[in-house]
Amino acid sequence: MSKRRIIVGISGATGFQYGVKALQLLREMDVETHLVMSKAAGLTRQHETAFNRQEVESLADVVYPTGAVGAAIASGSFQTMGMIVAPCSMRTLGAIASGITDNLLTRAADVVLKERRRLVLMVRETPLHLGHIRNMATVTEYGAIVFPPVPSLYAGPQTIDEMISHSAARAIGLLGLDHPSLPRWGETLAATLAEGAQA
Template sequence: MQASTVPPRRMVVGVSGASGVVYGVRLLQLLRQLEIETHLVMSRSAQVTLAHESDYNVADVRAMASVAYTNADIGAAISSGSFPVMGMIVAPCSIKTLSEIATGITSALLPRAADVMLKERRRLVLMVRETPLHLGHIRSMGAVTEAGAIVYPPVPAFYANPESIEDMVDHTLGRVLDLFGIDTGTVRRWGV
């Protein structure tokens, strides 16, 4: 019997400590609506940011995922290339996490799972949240891009005439999921 070469509808979601935790939370909600299995890993800093930026607690966010891991669980399924997934989105992605991925430092699960995406040539999208940028940040972005990742800062598209922050978040995440061939129905297409 030959194994299927089509990856299951399964996505790894990383949430790091950058501002913008709403992107990770809403991403989990959208993927659940689309019946895509999610595997979540949050950094310790993400948990702190969550407390500052939202009314959710860590248990609430973990419950939104199909499977949730601690960042210390480097033996988790998502740490292995033999575990088939569509790819990984880090939403938001801190400069610390970006730099770990860029240099191959995999002492925690979140950067390890991202490293697996790169080595297996799977799609990795990093929603980098930092501004302004210095040369070290830009070099790290260049390094992950050269390794195969997509750096996708969550920059709102105003041509969509958003009426709320939720509209901007949904449009941005819709465009991120477009990179995986997933249509959320939340993107107002240019010229359509």
């Protein structure tokens, strides 16, 4: 694979901004992004953000309609580093756990798993019932990584955007891609906090 490629899926869970931030960070890292958004994601975008569809799509290198089940990312022969679903709704989680590939987002996720590539799911729901937890366990057994976007307060975020950026960068890191702006404990972050405590 000559160029690093990542599939970005955005489903209809709250937290549309996580998908946008993932696209922005990956662009800064010169990673080729292939975007697919569920129909419900459009409703969340309209409700939670000021982005229009064209603005979001312009952040990706390639954009696919959710019904395009014959697209490149639906085939294992199309090489990628993996996929991030940000955010991942419980509906999408359940479909992946059940092997239901009824749209391009869930098909692409299924392909990533069968090819033994990395799949990071930023699952977004609370509280959780037993079915949610069992689906998380199932996809974990398949090889996926369940990564709820829980704010890392130790990083000292000052804005909502900083919290979103940190979670998105951590999720991207699980794909083997380290964004240079991500503060890491034991490196720059611990030293910064120690200096603040001494001041």
